[in-house]
Amino acid sequence: MEPVRIAVIGAGYWGPNLIRNLTAFPGTTVPWVCDTSLSTAERAITNTPARATSNIDDVLADPDVHGVAVATPAGTHASIAQAALAAGKHVLVEKPLARTVADGEAMVQMAEDAGLVLMTDHTFCYTGAVQKIAEVISSGDLGDIQYYDSVRINLGLIQSDIDVFWDLAPHDLSILDFILPEGVRPVAVSAHGADPLGVGHPCVGFFSMPLSNGGIAHAHVNWLSPTKVRTTTVGGSKKMLLWDDLRPSQRVSVFDTSVEVIDDEQARRRAFVSYRTGEMVAPVIDDTEALQRVVAEFSAAIRERRVPLTDGRSGLRVLKVLTAIQQSMASDGSLIPLDLEL
Numbered sequence: 001m002e003p004v005r006i007a008v009i010g011a012g013y014w015g016p017n018l019i020r021n022l023t024a025f026p027g028t029t030v031p032w033v034c035d036t037s038l039s040t041a042e043r044a045i046t047n048t049p050a051r052a053t054s055n056i057d058d059v060l061a062d063p064d065v066h067g068v069a070v071a072t073p074a075g076t077h078a079s080i081a082q083a084a085l086a087a088g089k090h091v092l093v094e095k096p097l098a099r100t101v102a103d104g105e106a107m108v109q110m111a112e113d114a115g116l117v118l119m120t121d122h123t124f125c126y127t128g129a130v131q132k133i134a135e136v137i138s139s140g141d142l143g144d145i146q147y148y149d150s151v152r153i154n155l156g157l158i159q160s161d162i163d164v165f166w167d168l169a170p171h172d173l174s175i176l177d178f179i180l181p182e183g184v185r186p187v188a189v190s191a192h193g194a195d196p197l198g199v200g201h202p203c204v205g206f207f208s209m210p211l212s213n214g215g216i217a218h219a220h221v222n223w224l225s226p227t228k229v230r231t232t233t234v235g236g237s238k239k240m241l242l243w244d245d246l247r248p249s250q251r252v253s254v255f256d257t258s259v260e261v262i263d264d265e266q267a268r269r270r271a272f273v274s275y276r277t278g279e280m281v282a283p284v285i286d287d288t289e290a291l292q293r294v295v296a297e298f299s300a301a302i303r304e305r306r307v308p309l310t311d312g313r314s315g316l317r318v319l320k321v322l323t324a325i326q327q328s329m330a331s332d333g334s335l336i337p338l339d340l341e342l
């Protein structure tokens with residue numbers, strides 16, 4: 001089978017991970033690496049058959065290029081992706097899809113009109129842990145989802161072009177988009193952020209989203225934490241789940257724990273609720289590198305001319321929440337309604 005030829009645009013921190021995975025995956029090759037800094041592109045092609053360029057036109061004019069993977073700063077995603085789509089190339093774009101909803105919508109429309117694949121690299125949705133969580137939730141094991149609570153904090157790289165929400169929240173928003181059961185969606189968002197360093201945008205942030213089933217999702221994103229924490233708790237009416245991504249030997253734990261309101265009038269006089277605690281199960285997690293699955297999904301979507309698991313529309317839903325988070329912060333944390341029916 002002919003390999004799918006994917007050029008990589010942007011070879012800073014994340015681009016080389018894409019290049020490595022696209023090169024290692026048997027169904028894809030990397031014909032070009034493009035970066036506005038030619039020396040960066042040249043460094044990134046070491047030990048690969050790819051050519052380096054600082055001119056994206058070299059890539060887009062090459063008829064042998066089937067698709068591009070865009071790993072440039074967020075503000076450049078829309079123009080690069082649109083140029084690639086206009087040249088007839090399939091596009092895998094890093095999170096966040098774009099910087100404005102209008103740009104994101106234009107990208108989705110363009111790809112759909114041209115019959116080209118537009119995929120968002122929502123990497124976490126391809127991890128064994130998140131796939132297991134999605135499986136546990138969709139099996140009904142947890143019951144009704146009551147809350148999602150995430151802590152995503154570390155001493156992070158303070159970015160000049162985006163705030164901590166645009167950097168880290170796409171992970172939680174894309175995970176939620178992926179794992180929430182059919183019919184359960186965030187209906188609004190309220191966010192608070194702080195810029196204690198005076199860099200011009202928040203480095204510490206909190207956001208909450210009421211869910212359509214009466215539950216709530218909450219996340220803490222922070223570049224100013226002395227230690228790295230990546231824990232998420234998902235509470236259900238039947239069971240509860242803890243995901244600690246920094247604990248490779250037991251990333252996901254499912255607790256047979258629940259709390260129920262006591263119906264019986266007589267018994268209620270003694271206690272309002274009853275607590276049930278049973279066994280804890282740590283399911284086996286497939287630790288295949290997530291980007292290997294991202295690359296496999298992008299190439300399969302191109303070959304099969306189908307919508308990928310994390311398509312442009314999922315990127316657009318994440319983008320809509322990020323934009324609403326900005327609006328909420330600009331109005332002292334007020335609750336901004338969300339319409340994520342896409």
Ligand SMILES: NC(=O)c1ccc[n+]([C@@H]2O[C@H](COP(=O)([O-])OP(=O)(O)OC[C@H]3O[C@@H](n4cnc5c(N)ncnc54)[C@H](O)[C@@H]3O)[C@@H](O)[C@H]2O)c1
Pocket residue numbers: 009010011012013014015034035036037040056070071072073074076080094095096121122123167
């Ligand atoms: N999926 C993930 O988990 C994950 C992790 C890290 C970063 N990212 C995303 O990857 C993207 C890149 O992040 P990064 O940390 O690698 O940034 P970076 O600044 O390290 O690298 C960006 C590179 O793009 C190049 N560049 C800028 N504009 C360009 C243009 N118009 N054409 C070609 N090259 C251009 C720069 O020279 C630089 O080398 C961002 O969108 C970020 O959100 C995703």
